[in-house]
Amino acid sequence: MSSPTKQHDSWWKEGVGKVLTTVSASILILTTLAIIYFIASKGLATFFSNGVSLVEFLIGTEWNPEGAPGQFGALPFILGSFIVTVGSALLAAPLGIGTAIFMTEISPRIGQKVMQPVIELLVGIPSVVYGFIGLSVLIPFLRNSFGGVGFSILAGILVLTVMILPTITSLSVDAVKRVPRDLKEASLALGATRWQTIWNIIVLRSSLPGLLMAIILGMARAFGEALAVQMVIGNTTAIPKSLLSPSNTLTSGITLNMGNTIPGSAYNNALWSMGLLLLIMTLIFILLIRWISKRGQA
Incomplete structure (x- = not known):
């Protein structure tokens, strides 16, 4: 039997542990709510304090706050x-999923020793390095190959593709590894080829929710990326006419202009409204991930 002193010490440690974990969770929740409130109050001030129309802000094509x-x-x-996010996801998704299948099903030894590192x-690699490589290598290549200035939506898509590819690949590897070995062996035993097993059993059925989550997480990172895209996209305020046209993103617009505005001005609040849009899109991505996760567990 344990002595009363040891029981007292155990209860005391358990109580301290509960208090510490509760305080940590409370700080995290309060910090999140404070950030949401701060961004929302600043972003909504554009429409309630400065008299800017929400419709004009969302569908207007002229940007001249000054x-x-x-x-x-x-x-x-x-x-x-949206264009650079969707474009990079369309390129990175098949590459990432294909790499994950190669690492887990085709050649696991090469996958562990070469591909994983x-x-x-x-x-x-920091995002500024991706941007600098894009600025030094990709922009001259696009300029010499297709003409124009080189700074374009296509450059932003290609840079983001490389940036989100590791995220999609790593999460896809985890999703494919979770497929029960019995399912694959049963498929092969019924006469299916290895590719039929990979496509019909692994990709389309067992690991599909995890693969979709990987793609959405990659899109979430692409949507919030600022520096690398800012260095290659051209940063113009005109509607892009093609993939070779320069453009701008919400994150680039905020980082380029926030330091040149007066707090509380209509210009400053409009940039906070862009930040509010980014926050809303992030919440949408999170809700999609949770919905896919629940569907996958059902």
Whole structure:
């Protein structure tokens, strides 16, 4: 039997542990709520305090906040963000999923010894390095190959593709590894080829929710990326006419202009409204991930 002193020490440690974990969770929740409140209050001030129309902000094509009167059409920024995000996901998703299948099903030994360190290296490279490589290598290549200035939506898509590829690949590897070995062996025993087993059993059925989550997480990172895209996309406020046209994104617009505005001004609040849009999109990505996760567990 344990002595009363040991029981007292155990209860005391358990109580301290509960208090510490409760305080930590409370700080995390309060910090999140404070950030949401701060961004929302600043972003909504554009429409309630400065008299900017929400419709004009969302679908307007003219951006000149310093004019008289100011024009606050953020559609070029919104389109730029969505185009580079969707474009990079369309390129990175098949590459990441294909790499994950190669690492787990085709050649696990090469995947563990070669591919895994490469993916970890790509994850650790700072975004400014991706942007600088794009500025030094990709922009001249696009300029010489297709003409124009080189700074374009296509450049932003290609840079983001490389940046989100490790995220999609790593999460896809985890999703494929979770497929029960019995399912694969049963498929092979019934006469299916290895590719039929990979496509019909692993990709389309067992690991599909995890693969979708990997793609959405990659899109979330692409949507919020600022520096690398800012260095290669051209940062214009015009509606892009093609993939070779320069454009802008919400994150680039905020980082380039926030330091040049007066707090509380219509210009400053309009940039906070862009930040509010980014926050809303992040919440949407999170809700999608949770919904897919629940569907996958059902």
